Amino acid sequence: MTKPLAGLFKARQKEAARPALYARGLRLCGEHLAARGAGSTPPRARLTEAIGTFTASLDDPSADPFDALLQVGERALEAGGDDGPGLALGVAETASGIRQRSKGAWRLRGLALDALGRDDEALGCYERYAALLPDGRPAPEVARRTDTLRRRRECLDAAVALFPEAGGPLRELLAGPGATTAAVAPRFAAFVRARVAERGPGDPAVRRLLALHGDYRRLVERSGMPDPLLGGTTPVGAGGLRSLVAGRTVCVVANTGDVAASTLGAEIDAYDLVVRCDAFRVRPEGTGERTGLHAVTLRGDTPWDGPAWTQRAGIRLVFGDPAAGWRRATRQRLVPGAQEHVGDASLRRPLHDPALLGEDAWGTAPTTAFTVLRLLDFLDASPRLDLVGFTLPGRLRPSEAEWVMDRATHVDDRKMRIALR
Structure with missing residues (x-):
């Protein structure tokens, strides 16, 4: 007992x-x-x-x-x-x-x-x-940070091992409670400058030290990518995207409660390419369950801190500006194996890019659904291009809705469908 x-x-x-x-x-x-x-x-x-x-x-x-x-x-x-x-x-x-x-x-x-x-x-x-x-x-973001921190420490340990006698102060700092990045980074830089001054940049050990410091600085500025090729994901531009959608029927599905509560799931899944936007949820009976293309727009001051894009999709398009934020977000939020193709930098702002559409009438932050719809319409490669769940006001911005209705060939309110082809 x-x-x-x-x-x-x-x-x-x-x-x-x-x-x-x-x-x-x-x-x-x-x-x-x-x-x-x-x-x-x-x-x-x-x-x-x-x-x-x-x-x-x-x-x-x-x-x-x-x-x-x-x-x-x-x-x-x-x-x-x-x-x-x-x-x-x-x-x-x-x-x-x-x-x-x-x-x-x-x-x-x-x-x-x-x-x-x-x-x-x-x-x-x-x-x-x-x-x-x-x-x-x-989770992917934790795995990425774990890999990054390990690689940072490996750079520091390897640098100290190159010059064991001179590396004593840096070694002591790394072993103590004050070994924060803010304290270590300038001390590491000073260590590198001192070794360059002592031996010159042509010394093999110094060249190795410079390479380690460069790797460390990059890993401080941004997380590393355990799999830079993203599990075999293929980048595509406008031409590659057009080839992927050519001859295929397409529908863009709204992330709304009335679509989820409907019985349109089987009809949605019958399209060759189902497009979903931003943070979507799937209810098979209403929304269908296939995702051929996932389009997402980066929002906020630090979009790279958002959750990883783990939803499976054949194609993933990431819209965003400026370029530096877009690059950082795609590095940190794309997950290896979660997509087969990903839009490259030429597709990050298709409406405003003068090399592509160059249309400035849509403001600085068009909706994701309209951005991907306008891009697919511009590529003009699909025999059928429909919107599902956008028939009610407010689903698109007024100017976007006006553009859609001016080009609609058929509107079916019962099935919440707007056909552009």
Whole structure:
């Protein structure tokens, strides 16, 4: 009887500790709001809302305060700034204290440490998160960051090994608690400059050191890609896309509740190429379940921080501007094997690119559905081009809807279909 009683006593000890941990989480939230206030930007407003939800959940028997606490951490990371990652780390430490085997808590802890530049600690949390998964395969963005942090550390270790006598101070920094990216990067650069000055750039060891430093700097500026070829994904431009859609019937499906609640699924799947946009959900009876082309438009100031595009699609087109943001987002959010073809940089802004359509009448942010529809119409390679779910006002912008209706050959309100061919 001793062991069962001991186990029960430990379990009750843990339960008794949870209110104190939740109280710590609430104090962290209160201190954050006292220091920064609610904020007026959308990310800070969402963080304030998440804090409110967490606070209310502590006195609601039907709510789960743990999930609400994790949501505060996620929103704090999204809000960023000088104190967002710090709040996220405090929340994550509290959450992992409440549930030591929580995958979400260890993932959040790794992301927060990563944002603070505490690479080795972040890597340890990412590995703990992966170990808790049934298959040991983390989410794509975590796998990418894990690979990036490992490669960064390999660059640093290899650089110190090239000059073991001179590398003592850098080695000590890497072994200490202050080994943040902000501290290591300038010290590494100074180490490289000193070795170049001592031996000259022609020395073989110095050339190797310069290559390691270049790799390190690139991995600091952007995440590495474990599979740069994306599992065999083929980039396509306008000509390649036209070849892929030539002779095929096409429909662009709206992400709306009335389509999901309909019985149009079989008719939608009967098209040769089904086009879906942005963050879509599939309900086979209403929306169909095939996705031949997925079109997505990058929004916000940091679109590369969005979730990875894991939905299977034959073709994926990513629209966005400026070019640097588009390149970073595609590097970080495309998933190897999730698509067979991906639009290249020539298709990132088809409506405004003077080398393609060059139409400036649609404003700076046309809807994704209209962008892909106008592109497919311009390519003029499909015998049938339909919209499903766009018959009601508001689904497209007024100027976009006017363009569509001026060219419509048939409108079927019962089936929510507009035919352009």
